[in-house]
Amino acid sequence: MKFQPRLAIIGFGAFGQLIARHLRPHLPVFVCDPRHRANDLPHISLTEAAACDIIVLAVPLPQFEPVLRQIAPHLRPGATVMDVASVKIGPAEAMERILPGHVEIIATHPLFGPESARDGIAGHRIAWCPLRGAGHRRIGALLRVMGLDLVRTTPDQHDRDMAVVQGLTHLIARSLDRLEPQTTRLTTASFRRLSEAVAMVRADSPELLHTILAENPHAGPVRQQFLAAAIHLDKAG
Amino acid sequence: MKFQPRLAIIGFGAFGQLIARHLRPHLPVFVCDPRHRANDLPHISLTEAAACDIIVLAVPLPQFEPVLRQIAPHLRPGATVMDVASVKIGPAEAMERILPGHVEIIATHPLFGPESARDGIAGHRIAWCPLRGAGHRRIGALLRVMGLDLVRTTPDQHDRDMAVVQGLTHLIARSLDRLEPQTTRLTTASFRRLSEAVAMVRADSPELLHTILAENPHAGPVRQQFLAAAIHLDKAG
Numbered sequence: 087m088k089f090q091p092r093l094a095i096i097g098f099g100a101f102g103q104l105i106a107r108h109l110r111p112h113l114p115v116f117v118c119d120p121r122h123r124a125n126d127l128p129h130i131s132l133t134e135a136a137a138c139d140i141i142v143l144a145v146p147l148p149q150f151e152p153v154l155r156q157i158a159p160h161l162r163p164g165a166t167v168m169d170v171a172s173v174k175i176g177p178a179e180a181m182e183r184i185l186p187g188h189v190e191i192i193a194t195h196p197l198f199g200p201e202s203a204r205d206g207i208a209g210h211r212i213a214w215c216p217l218r219g220a221g222h223r224r225i226g227a228l229l230r231v232m233g234l235d236l237v238r239t240t241p242d243q244h245d246r247d248m249a250v251v252q253g254l255t256h257l258i259a260r261s262l263d264r265l266e267p268q269t270t271r272l273t274t275a276s277f278r279r280l281s282e283a284v285a286m287v288r289a290d291s292p293e294l295l296h297t298i299l300a301e302n303p304h305a306g307p308v309r310q311q312f313l314a315a316a317i318h319l320d321k322a323g
Numbered sequence: 324m325k326f327q328p329r330l331a332i333i334g335f336g337a338f339g340q341l342i343a344r345h346l347r348p349h350l351p352v353f354v355c356d357p358r359h360r361a362n363d364l365p366h367i368s369l370t371e372a373a374a375c376d377i378i379v380l381a382v383p384l385p386q387f388e389p390v391l392r393q394i395a396p397h398l399r400p401g402a403t404v405m406d407v408a409s410v411k412i413g414p415a416e417a418m419e420r421i422l423p424g425h426v427e428i429i430a431t432h433p434l435f436g437p438e439s440a441r442d443g444i445a446g447h448r449i450a451w452c453p454l455r456g457a458g459h460r461r462i463g464a465l466l467r468v469m470g471l472d473l474v475r476t477t478p479d480q481h482d483r484d485m486a487v488v489q490g491l492t493h494l495i496a497r498s499l500d501r502l503e504p505q506t507t508r509l510t511t512a513s514f515r516r517l518s519e520a521v522a523m524v525r526a527d528s529p530e531l532l533h534t535i536l537a538e539n540p541h542a543g544p545v546r547q548q549f550l551a552a553a554i555h556l557d558k559a560g
Contacts, residue, residue, distance in 0.1 A: 197509065197510070197511050198511075198512075202511070202512045211508065211509065211510075213509055235508075237508045237509055239509065243507075244509065247505070247507040247509045248509065250502060250505055250514075251505065251507070251509060251510055251511055251514040252511065252514070254499065254517075255511065255513050255514045255517055257553055257556055257557065257560075258495055258517065258553070259513070260552070260556055261549050261550075261552035261553040261556060262491065262549065264548075264552040265487060265491075265545070265548055265549060265552070268484070268487055268488065270484040270488070271448065271472075271474045272434065272448065272450055272474055272476065272481065272484045272485065272488060273434070273448075273488055274434050274435075274439070274488055274489065274492065274523075275435075275439045275523055276439075276492050276496070276519075276520040276521075276523035276524050277487075277488045277489070277492045277520070279516045279517070279519045279520035279523070280491075280492055280495065280516070280517065280520045282513075282516045283513040283514070283516035283517045283520070284513075286511075286512055286513035286516070287513050296560075299556065299557075299559070299560030300559075300560045305560065306557075306560065308502070309553075309557045309560065310557070311501075311502055312498050312499065312502060313498075313550070313553060313554060313557060315497070315498035315501040315502075316494055316495070316498040316546075316550060316553070317550060319494055319497055319498060319536065320494065320536075320543070320546045320547070320550060322536070322537075323494075323533075323536030323537045323542065323543065323546065
């Protein structure tokens with residue numbers, strides 16, 4: 087009989103629900119969330135979740151450290167703890183600092199969401215930072231079977247890249263969104279691409295926006311570089 | 324025998340060459356440009372160009388008024404003068420002010436260029452502002468036969484729309500272009516759309532950039548609205 091690791095998802099918001107749907111055909115999935123109970127997956131307590139083989143933290147960032155502290159005493163030797171936060175330096179540092187030495191740690195950032203993965207997760211990317219232990223090989227293999235493209239990186243490099251990729255996309259999209267809506271047929275191909283980008287991130291939560299803009303230490307300097315260039319062009323114009 | 328109006332293109336830069344290629348199967352096309360002579364279309368002087376039935380002005384904006392003054396005395400009654408500038412308030416005002424009352428005037432802005440119309444102009448849009456006379460009907464019908472989508476508007480409404488559509492796209496694209504190049508595989512679908520928009524306008528000339536940023540009276544206020552929103556978000560972040 088094949089070993090079937092039990093996987094707990096702590097935090098059952100939009101993203102937790104998305105990954106539960108894709109993981110449950112592959113292994114037993116349990117859910118832990120004080121608020122969301124309306125589904126057919128078994129709900130367990132935080133202590134029970136900590137006793138699983140793989141623990142996925144999908145909680146909002148303000149709850150990240152409190153949850154780490156609560157599960158830390160109950161984690162079993164050889165268990166793997168993973169996060170899915172949109173920034174990596176802070177969560178990686180917190181996991182390494184708070185979790186006991188006998189658990190393995192992977193920091194990840196799935197580069198998709200309920201909107202972009204509406205038709206499935208195959209072909210989508212996930213930033214992949216194994217921090218401790220070798221358990222990431224088995225879990226990585228499963229994610230590849232599910233069609234994900236694992237991009238190996240470090241928390242610092244991830245946040246540097248995302249300061250541009252997510253930080254500026256969201257800054258630009260939100261700023262464009264505050265202008266009066268465009269109803270004109272006078273559009274160019276490049277403006278249509280820009281509008282598509284805006285539409286893609288419009289539904290993202292205020293919490294995600296805050297995480298991307300404020301919790302990535304590289305985001306501020308990149309934004310200021312971009313704004314300085316834009317202000318310079320504005321004055322030249 | 325069908326009447327075949329003779330069409331002169333004044334200014335044979337990248338855009339003049341593009342429209343010449345698409346117009347020549349439909350009517351006799353002549354070219355007037357002091358610099359570009361290397362092609363198989365008949366070259367004529369500015370005075371000869373002014374004596375044609377349809378005169379298309381495709382000169383850089385700084386040459387716009389000087390050329391209008393030079394052709395004005397030689398234009399025939401019933402001739403149609405059209406421009407293709409990326410802004411419309413200024414050129415429309417100049418044409419109405421400088422051209423004699425016996426010529427018809429259409430202000431236009433084709434929303435495509437050598438890059439986006441590489442595979443043809445069918446399906447592309449052109450902003451269409453008939454300012455004087457009824458000659459626009461016959462010429463408009465020809466452009467529709469060529470597959471263009473004519474969007475009827477006024478110079479003021481055009482410039483309002485373009486302050487967002489072109490002004491912000493170029494501001495954002497040029498500002499992003501000044502950051503270090505992204506070589507990461509860690510991209511999102513929305514960032515890829517944004518990068519495509521940047522790539523589309525990267526090859527545009529400095530003259531076009533200046534026209535879009537500086538010659539559209541609505542562009543400055545729209546840019547400042549956008550920048551204020553971005554600076555506000557940056558500070559909140």
